Amino acid sequence: MAIVKIYNTLTKTKEEFQPIRPGQITMYVCGPTVYNYIHIGNARSAIAFDTIRRYFEFRGYHVNFVSNFTDVDDKMINEARREKTTVPELAERYIKAYQEDTAALNIEPATKNPRATHEITAIINFIKQLIAQGYAYEADGDVYYHAKKFAHYGELSSQNIAELEEGASEHINEEEQKRKQDPIDFALWKKQKQPDEIAWNSPWGKGRPGWHIECSVMATKYLGETIDIHGGGQDLEFPHHENEIAQSEAATGKKFVHYWMHNGFVTVGAEAEKMSKSLHNFVTVHDLLKTVDPQVLRFLMASVQYRRQINYSKENLQQAEIILQRFKNTLNNLEYRLSDQTSSVQAAALEEAIKKTKMAFITAMDDDFNVQNALAAIYDLLPVVNANIAAENADKEALKEVKQLLHDWLAVFGIETTQLTATTAAEDEDEIAALIKEREQARKNKDWAKSDQLRAQLKEMGITVEDTPQGTRWIRE
Incomplete structure (x- = not known):
């Protein structure tokens, strides 16, 4: 088996992927904070890592895929207050919406979707361990992680500690500065500020988890102290993933993640501005x-x-639709030709093109999931396939292989060929069949005027008629 190469954000190099256990992959991807519908920037991350997961499965790996729901934080508390509801009720609503939206996008369900509020005991125990090891301290009901005590802090995101310290000191208020031992220290546990604020009992008083601690706890609990792959958007490199490394490795004394992967942003407009809720330029899925x-x-x-930026626009959506239509046409052509009664004749050119494409697809995807090159290889195959479909004598065995390959390849991108080519039975199909039969008879009688009149009538019904060497076929526009 050829070796997949992954760009590792930590080392800033492309590395050969070697899983901890042969044939098995542990993969953790940061999920959404469920206080609103996801926008397409969030969806990009989910789709990128779903595509990567699907390719690993295509290559025969078993992937244990964990992605969390952040169901308590400041944004959720503020939104629940604004809507005059509770944080749990808000979370339930948007978790359901997330599941519906991702199902529509054909994103495979995670092996497990842990939730921060379901892991409070484990989070408290993890924090207690960090305090006992000297990496964390309590301050008036809050608990902070002492970032400078972790020797590798800043390595993932290539941050300079002195600059971080200076920047942080400018952005925290005097009260917080008094509680923190250092400006770059970050919260593991947050004291309850208002009586209506959701909170749990802890050794440090009533409060709730900080954002970063939940992922350290859930990743190590469900995947092990060292995992193969951790993914998320580029905006999570710092501080979220940097803090995860510091917490996890301080607690376990082991390497937390072997391969860090980060997807590029979705941008909008001529200025290629990053899409985000804070900029109010987002479109929800x-x-x-x-x-x-x-x-x-x-x-x-x-x-x-996955590492490249995507510019979201109507024009790019239209281009994607055109390409999908090309696949659909080829699949429909395949289905039609394979159903006729002509015999199969071997076509060396088609078989060689299939062999070449199979190798090119694997080579591209093994190279840090280079989907553009993988798709280009498939595009190059389509004209050869369609030429053989149209030939008087087609290589049906090779065409059967192409049909299966297109199904398998497109499934990696989350496109199911059965859905792509699915048509629903319509009330007018008996009428269409009768008109097609009448037109075929007119052609046999060389009544070309009648034939053209029937073609035009079908066109008005949204039906395109194609005359092929194997007979007449029709497709609904």
Whole structure:
């Protein structure tokens, strides 16, 4: 088996992937904070790592995939107050919406979706361990991690500690500065500030977890003290993932993650501005799917290499739709030709093109999931396939292989060929069949005027008629 190469954010190099256990992969990807519908920037991350997971599964690996829900933090508390509801009720609503939206985008369910509020005991025990080891301290009901005590702090995101310290001191208030031993220290546990604020009992008083600690706890609890891959958006490199490393490795004394992977942003507009809720320039998946085919959105997001930026625009959506239509046409052509009664004749050119494409697809995807090159290889195969479909004598055995390969390859990108080519039975199909039969008879009678009149009538019904060497076929526009 050829070796997959992954760009490791920690080492800033492309490395050969070697899982901890042969044939098995442990993978943790940071999930959403569930206080609103996800926007397409969030969806890009989910789709990118789903595509990576699917490719590993295509290559025969078993992937244990964990992605969390952050169901308590300041944003959730503030939104719950604004909506006059509770944090748990808010979380339930948007977790359900997330599951519906990601299902529409054909994102495989995670092996497990742990939630911060379901792991409070484990989080408290993890914090107690960090305090006992001298990496954390309590201050008036809050608990902070002493970042400078972790020797490798800043390595993932290439941050300069002195500059971090200076920057942090400018952004914290005097009260917080008094509690912290150092400006760059970060919260593991937050004291309850208001009586209506969701909180749990702890050795340090009533409060709730900080954001970073939950992922350290859930990743190590469900995947082990050392995991193969940890992923998320580029904006999580610092401070979130940097803090995860510091917490996890201080607690376990072991390397936390072998390969760190980060996906690029989704941008919008001519200025290529990053899409985010804070900038109020986002489009939610929930709203978008009311007007956009989910397969088109999925394909747009999956067809760009995960580390690259994606510019979201109507034009790019239209281009994705055109490419999907090309696949659909080829699959429909395959289905039609394989169903006819002609015999199969070996075509060396087609078989050689299939062999070449199989190698090119693997080579591209093994190279840090280079989806653009993988798709280019498949595109190059399509004209050869369609030429053989149209030939008087087709290589049906090779075409059967192509049909299966297209199914397998497109599934890596989250596109199911059965859905791509699915048509629903319509009330007018008996009428269409009768008109097709009448037109075929007109052609046999060389009544070309009648034939053209029937073609035009079918066109008005949204039906395109194609005359092939194997007979007449029709497709709904």
